[in-house]
Amino acid sequence: MTSAPYPVIRLESVVKVYGAGQAAVQALRGVSLDVAERDYVAIMGASGSGKSTMMNIIGCLDVPTEGKFLIDGIDTGYLDEQQLAVVRNRKIGFVFQSFNLIPRMAALHNVELPLSYRGVKHAERRSRAEAALHLVGLADRMNSQPKQLSGGQQQRVAVARALVTNPSLILADEPTGNLDSKASRDLMGVFDQLNAAGRTIVLITHEADVAAHAKRVIQVQDGRIVADRRVAAPDVLPPLLTQQAVSS
Amino acid sequence: MSAAQVLRFAVAGLSANKLRSALTMLGILIGVGSVILVVAVGNGSSQSVQNAISSLGASSITVLHTEGSAAGSTSSTTAFAEPQNLTVQDAEALAAAPGVTAVSPVVDTSETLSIGGTSDTDVSITGTYPAYLASENDTLSAGADFTTQQVNSAANVVILGSEAASDLFGTANPIGGSVLVDGIPFTVVGVLASKGSSGLGSADNTAIAPLTSVQDQLTGFGSLDDVIVQAKSSGQVDTVEGEITAILNQRHDETAADEDFEVLSASSILSTASSASSTFTVLLAAIAAISLLVGGIGITNIMLVTVTERTREIGIRKAIGATPGVILAQFITEATLLSLIGGVLGVVVGVLGTRFQIDGVKPVVVSFSIPLALGFSVLVGLIFGGFPANRAAGMRPADALRYE
Numbered sequence: 313m314t315s316a317p318y319p320v321i322r323l324e325s326v327v328k329v330y331g332a333g334q335a336a337v338q339a340l341r342g343v344s345l346d347v348a349e350r351d352y353v354a355i356m357g358a359s360g361s362g363k364s365t366m367m368n369i370i371g372c373l374d375v376p377t378e379g380k381f382l383i384d385g386i387d388t389g390y391l392d393e394q395q396l397a398v399v400r401n402r403k404i405g406f407v408f409q410s411f412n413l414i415p416r417m418a419a420l421h422n423v424e425l426p427l428s429y430r431g432v433k434h435a436e437r438r439s440r441a442e443a444a445l446h447l448v449g450l451a452d453r454m455n456s457q458p459k460q461l462s463g464g465q466q467q468r469v470a471v472a473r474a475l476v477t478n479p480s481l482i483l484a485d486e487p488t489g490n491l492d493s494k495a496s497r498d499l500m501g502v503f504d505q506l507n508a509a510g511r512t513i514v515l516i517t518h519e520a521d522v523a524a525h526a527k528r529v530i531q532v533q534d535g536r537i538v539a540d541r542r543v544a545a546p547d548v549l550p551p552l553l554t555q556q557a558v559s560s
Numbered sequence: 561m562s563a564a565q566v567l568r569f570a571v572a573g574l575s576a577n578k579l580r581s582a583l584t585m586l587g588i589l590i591g592v593g594s595v596i597l598v599v600a601v602g603n604g605s606s607q608s609v610q611n612a613i614s615s616l617g618a619s620s621i622t623v624l625h626t627e628g629s630a631a632g633s634t635s636s637t638t639a640f641a642e643p644q645n646l647t648v649q650d651a652e653a654l655a656a657a658p659g660v661t662a663v664s665p666v667v668d669t670s671e672t673l674s675i676g677g678t679s680d681t682d683v684s685i686t687g688t689y690p691a692y693l694a695s696e697n698d699t700l701s702a703g704a705d706f707t708t709q710q711v712n713s714a715a716n717v718v719i720l721g722s723e724a725a726s727d728l729f730g731t732a733n734p735i736g737g738s739v740l741v742d743g744i745p746f747t748v749v750g751v752l753a754s755k756g757s758s759g760l761g762s763a764d765n766t767a768i769a770p771l772t773s774v775q776d777q778l779t780g781f782g783s784l785d786d787v788i789v790q791a792k793s794s795g796q797v798d799t800v801e802g803e804i805t806a807i808l809n810q811r812h813d814e815t816a817a818d819e820d821f822e823v824l825s826a827s828s829i830l831s832t833a834s835s836a837s838s839t840f841t842v843l844l845a846a847i848a849a850i851s852l853l854v855g856g857i858g859i860t861n862i863m864l865v866t867v868t869e870r871t872r873e874i875g876i877r878k879a880i881g882a883t884p885g886v887i888l889a890q891f892i893t894e895a896t897l898l899s900l901i902g903g904v905l906g907v908v909v910g911v912l913g914t915r916f917q918i919d920g921v922k923p924v925v926v927s928f929s930i931p932l933a934l935g936f937s938v939l940v941g942l943i944f945g946g947f948p949a950n951r952a953a954g955m956r957p958a959d960a961l962r963y964e
Contacts, residue, residue, distance in 0.1 A: 373879060373958040394883045400957075401881020412876045412961070416576055428565055429881040473880065 318385035319346040320480050320512045326379035328365050339365040341535035351546040352507040354515045354526035362535040367485050367516045372396045384480050401429055405474025409486035411466040413458040419469045420454040426477045444472035464495030485516045500525050504550045525552050570893035584862045585902035591852030592906025592933040598848045600914040600923035602841025607924055609833045619794040620695040623787040624822040644812045645783035653807055654789055659800040662691035662790040669779050671742045681727040685767045687774025695788045703735045703750030706770055714772035719750040721766035744777050797825045856940035863895050863948035874952050875960030888953035895945020903937030
C-alpha cells in the first residue's frame with residue numbers, strides 16, 4: 313500500500329469569523345488537521361462547538377477567514393465559486409442530516425445528478441448510478457421518488473449520490489440524525505463497508521455510538537480541537553468490522 | 561451539462577407547479593395575442609379604407625369646393641378674395657384640358673324618398689352627369705344610366721342605390737316605378753349594384769339623378785359641391801391635377817394661397833387615410849405591448865417566488881457540483897420557456913381571433929407581427945427571468961443549504 317503524496321484534506325490554522333466588528337463571532341479559532349487516505353474520522357462536538365463550520369469548510373461550501381484549506385493538495389483559497397463547484401463535484405461526496413434529495417426526481421435521477429453536472433454521457437451516467445444504488449442495497453427502488461422512500465432509504469440514496477462520482481472524500485453531516493436506531497445501524501454498516509473498500513470518510517456527529525465506527529475521533533469545543541484519539545490505523549478495517557470478524 | 565439537460569431540468573421545474581406556470585404564461589399569452597390581433601385589425605381596417613378609396617377609380621380626380629384660405633392674404637396687398645362658386649362653366653373648362661376624358665359636376669343633398677307614403681327612407685342624392693358612374697366605378701344591376709339629353713332637359717329620373725331600392729320597393733322591380741323625392745315624383749331608370757360597407761357608412765343608401773333636375777327641384781343653382789374629373793390614365797393623374805389647378809386659379813383669379821378649391825386624387829386620399837389608420841394601429845399596438853410588459857413583470861415575480869421556494873434545492877445542486885453558470889442557465893431557461901410557450905399560444909389565439917370580424921372590420925394578419933411578437937416574448941423571458949436567475953446563481957451554498 314503506497315501512501316498518497318498529499319493528505320486528502322489539510323487544515324492549516326483555520327480561523328472562521330462570522331459577522332464583523334462588535335457582532336463578530338469566532339466559529340473556528342485556529343484549527344489544524346490532516347486526514348489521510350482511507351481514514352475514517354468522526355468529528356464530535358456539542359452544538360455551537362464549530363463542527364458545522366468545519367464541515368462547511370471541509371466541504372468547500374464556505375471559505376476560511378484565515379489559514380489554509382487544501383483538498384488533495386489543492387489550496388482552495390485561490391479558487392473562485394465556479395472552481396469550488398468543480399472541486400465539490402470531483403472531490404467530495406456529501407451526505408446530509410436531512411437527506412437533501414431533490415424532490416419530484418426519481419432516486420436514479422438524483423444519483424445521476426452530480427454526473428450530469430460533470431458532463432458524463434447518458435449511458436455511462438445511468439450504469440454508474442445503477443451500480444451505486446446497487447451498492448447501497450436499493451437496486452429495486454431506483455424509480456421511486458424521495459417521498460415514496462423511508463428515511464433510511466432516502467439516506468442510502470444520498471450515500472449512493474455521494475459515491476457515484478468516485479470522490480476523494482465522503483463528508484457526512486449528522487447522517488443518522490433523522491433516522492431510527494435500526495436505520496442508523498444499517499447506514500453505519502454501509503459506511504463501514506465503504507471505508508473497508510478504501511473510501512476516506514469524515515463524519516460529523518454528536519452521538520458516541522456513531523463515532524464508535526470511526527478509526528479516529530476528534531473532539532471540537534469552542535472552535536478548537538480539544539482531543540484527537542486514534543482507534544485504528546487508516547489502512548486497516550474499521551473497528552466494528554474488525555470486532556465482527558473476531559467474534560464470528 | 562448539455563443544453564438538453566438544462567431544458568429537461570427547466571421543464572421539470574415548471575411542471576412542479578403547473579397552475580402557477582399556466583397563469584404566468586397567460587400573461588404573456590394575452591400580451592402577444594393582443595399585439596397580433598390589434599395589428600391585424602388596424603391592417604384590416606386600413607386595407608378596407610384603401611379598397612373603398614381605390615374603388616373610386618385610380619384615374620379619377622375630385623375637385624372639392626372649399627371656403628378658401630384667409631391666412632393666405634395677410635401680407636398680400638390685394639383684398640380678401642371672396643370664395644367663388646365652383647360652376648358648371650368651370651367644369652366645362654376642365655373638360656377641355658388635354659389629359660381629361662370626362663368631367664362630372666356634382667351637387668350633393670340629402671332627401672327623404674318615399675313611394676306613396678307607406679315606406680320612406682333618407683338617402684344622399686347626387687346630381688351629376690352620366691359620366692359619373694364610370695368615374696366612380698359604379699355599375700348598374702338593373703336598368704340604364706340616364707342620358708345627356710335627360711340632363712339637358714332636366715328630366716325627373718333617378719338611379720337608386722341597392723339599399724335605397726330594396727328599402728322602397730322590397731322585392732318588386734323598381735325600374736319604371738315612381739319615387740317621391742321631397743314630394744316631387746322621379747321615375748326610376750336604374751339600380752346600382754351593391755358596393756357594400758366602406759367602413760364610412762353604407763355606400764348603397766344613395767340615389768343619382770341628372771345635375772339639372774337636382775338643382776332645379778332640390779338644391780337651387782348655387783356652387784357645385786365638387787367636380788369629378790376623369791384622367792386619360794392613372795399615370796396622367798399628377799399632370800391633370802396640375803392642369804386643373806392652373807385652369808381654376810386662372811378662372812377664379814386666385815393664387816395658390818387663397819384657392820377656394822381642393823384637388824384630390826385617389827392616391828392622395830389613400831396616403832392620408834393610410835397614415836391616419838397606421839397612427840391608430842401604432843397606438844393600439846403600443847397599448848398591447850404594455851400588456852406584454854406587464855406579463856413580463858409577472859414572470860419576474862413568479863420566478864422570484866420560485867427561486868426563494870427552491871433555495872434549498874439550489875443549495876443541494878451547488879453542493880453536488882452545479883456551477884453558478886448552470887444554475888443561471890436553468891432558471892433563465894425556465895423563465896424563457898414560460899414566455900416562449902405563452903408567446904406561441906398567444907400567436908395561436910391571436911391568429912384564431914383574426915378569423916372573426918371585429919366591429920365590422922375583417923382583420924388581416926401582418927406577417928411580420930408574428931415573429932416580432934414571438935421574439936419579443938423570448939426577450940421578455942430572458943430579461944425578466946435574468947434578475948431572479950442571477951439571484952439564484954449568486955446564492956452561497958452554505959446559506960442556501962441551511963434555508964428552511
